[in-house]
Amino acid sequence: MKSYLNGLRAGAAGLFMFGAAGAHAASLTYSDFTDADTYPGSGYCINGPDASACGAPTPYWPAQPFVSKLTGFLDHLDIPMSYQSGTQGVMVTLVNDNGGSRAVPTKVRESFLVTTLPTTSSSTDKVRLTSKLHPQLVSGTTYWVIVSPLGYDTVATWNEANRKNGSAGSLTENGGARWGFNIPSLAVDAWVD
Numbered sequence: 001m002k003s004y005l006n007g008l009r010a011g012a013a014g015l016f017m018f019g020a021a022g023a024h025a026a027s028l029t030y031s032d033f034t035d036a037d038t039y040p041g042s043g044y045c046i047n048g049p050d051a052s053a054c055g056a057p058t059p060y061w062p063a064q065p066f067v068s069k070l071t072g073f074l075d076h077l078d079i080p081m082s083y084q085s086g087t088q089g090v091m092v093t094l095v096n097d098n099g100g101s102r103a104v105p106t107k108v109r110e111s112f113l114v115t116t117l118p119t120t121s122s123s124t125d126k127v128r129l130t131s132k133l134h135p136q137l138v139s140g141t142t143y144w145v146i147v148s149p150l151g152y153d154t155v156a157t158w159n160e161a162n163r164k165n166g167s168a169g170s171l172t173e174n175g176g177a178r179w180g181f182n183i184p185s186l187a188v189d190a191w192v193d
Helices: 001-022
Strands: 027-031 045-047 061-067 072-079 081-085 090-096 106-112 126-131 142-149 155-159 169-172 181-183 189-192
Touching: 045 061, 045 081, 045 142, 061 189, 072 090, 072 106, 072 142, 106 126
Parallel strands: none
Antiparallel strands: 027 189, 045 155, 061 142, 061 169, 072 126, 072 189, 081 155, 090 106, 090 142, 169 181
């Protein structure tokens, strides 16, 4: 019996070692959070067309560009967002840059449905969006993160960046048909394998 238990322990140790060897650690390819991993409390509206919390009832879809510092496959995005009122949730879309213009993006890399956002915004809360498709990000290439409201009456907030590494964000008020309203730089972390 003792030798049987020792054999089980050895097998379990081998499985543990094999699992550990197969584990991976994601690398940060872009961040505009501070070294303390925080951001300011101010943010920008994500608004459905029937929500007037951010001014006139107009759909607000903010977007933020970032340049990947590494080549790798997307592991996850961290974005500081919070729920304000109306239908809970947002759609987050990672897209290719359109040659530097603020026109309709050229290719959707991955979309994330977020049905529950934090109801408060602190300087450290972030929503983690884990990639299922793992699209490749290429070093030196610009990508955009677009956040749109989930409901007609959704009001949510995407917090501004603290570090201001990237360029200003952009905004569409007509469902992505035209981009061009400059807004403050918005906070995002991108991680690759």
